Amino acid sequence: MGNLFVPLALGCLVAIASALGVILARRPVYAAIFLLVHSLSLAALFALLSAAIVAVGQIIIYSGAIVVLFLFVVTLLPTGGRELAPKGGRVTAAIVTAAGILVALAAALSAGALPQAPTVPGDLTVQAVGQTLFSTVIVAFELTAPLLLVAIVGAVVIWRRHEPRPRTAQPAKVTEPRTLVMHR
Amino acid sequence: MSSETLVLATSAALFAIGSAGALLHRHPVAMLMAIEVMLNAANLLIVLGARVRGGADAEAAALVVLVLAAAEAVIGLALALALFRRRPIPDVDDAAELRG
Numbered sequence: 001m002g003n004l005f006v007p008l009a010l011g012c013l014v015a016i017a018s019a020l021g022v023i024l025a026r027r028p029v030y031a032a033i034f035l036l037v038h039s040l041s042l043a044a045l046f047a048l049l050s051a052a053i054v055a056v057g058q059i060i061i062y063s064g065a066i067v068v069l070f071l072f073v074v075t076l077l078p079t080g081g082r083e084l085a086p087k088g089g090r091v092t093a094a095i096v097t098a099a100g101i102l103v104a105l106a107a108a109l110s111a112g113a114l115p116q117a118p119t120v121p122g123d124l125t126v127q128a129v130g131q132t133l134f135s136t137v138i139v140a141f142e143l144t145a146p147l148l149l150v151a152i153v154g155a156v157v158i159w160r161r162h163e164p165r166p167r168t169a170q171p172a173k174v175t176e177p178r179t180l181v182m183h184r
Numbered sequence: 185m186s187s188e189t190l191v192l193a194t195s196a197a198l199f200a201i202g203s204a205g206a207l208l209h210r211h212p213v214a215m216l217m218a219i220e221v222m223l224n225a226a227n228l229l230i231v232l233g234a235r236v237r238g239g240a241d242a243e244a245a246a247l248v249v250l251v252l253a254a255a256e257a258v259i260g261l262a263l264a265l266a267l268f269r270r271r272p273i274p275d276v277d278d279a280a281e282l283r284g
Contacts, residue, residue, distance in 0.1 A: 023205025
């Protein structure tokens with residue numbers, strides 16, 4: 001993978017910069033656009049790591065479906081996605097958590113030594129991945145179908161539960177007959 | 185610095201950035217986007233492992249994670265829209281019905 005170092009470094013740089021853009025953008029529209037750039041840079045990284053089918057899936061599912069879904073929801077927001085300013089405690093918690101996770105991951109990942117890549121490029125063909133998908137991980141693969149179905153039904157149920165009742169179904173409100181109150 | 189180390193470091197950094205964003209935001213949609221960044225970081229690590237060890241099953245797992253991310257986004261966005269019915273400018277701290 002030596003000759004791929006420069007493109008990989010470029011992809012990593014774009015991925016980190018766009019991830020920072022996702023979390024620091026003040027408006028959700030800009031965050032969604034940054035998320036699009038992020039997913040495309042990750043697709044490029046997957047392609048460079050010779051995972052062709054994952055790269056294609058990333059473009060179709062992430063850039064094509066998820067980011068568009070986010071953009072639809074952002075257009076549905078009543079106030080254009082205005083957000084309350086983060087509280088002071090949240091900023092501190094975010095910085096502390098990010099630093100802690102970074103240190104922990106760096107320690108864990110540097111402890112487990114990576115073996116030198118013995119694979120020749122083209123080892124993981126789409127055919128090999130497809131055969132694994134339909135033999136070794138067939139249960140997980142088939143379970144994604146009911147998962148998606150449950151997700152769709154769940155989204156509809158969550159949305160309908162908070163829906164106000166249609167006006168025609170409400171019974172007509174009976175007004176109380178007014179009574180005369182005598183004040184002394 | 186080898187290419188594998190570079191991608192490993194990128195994956196760790198992306199996960200940290202995503203977790204910081206998920207804690208930073210009070211807007212549910214922005215929070216979900218940060219969680220998507222975290223999922224992407226995990227997927228990058230899976231694909232790197234598949235490349236280094238030459239395992240096709242890891243790449244299949246990465247594909248399943250992609251579908252999982254789609255399902256998660258659908259449910260999360262439906263919850264976010266349900267929260268918008270309550271307040272025009274939502275705060276995730278408002279959704280506290282399950283607090284004991």
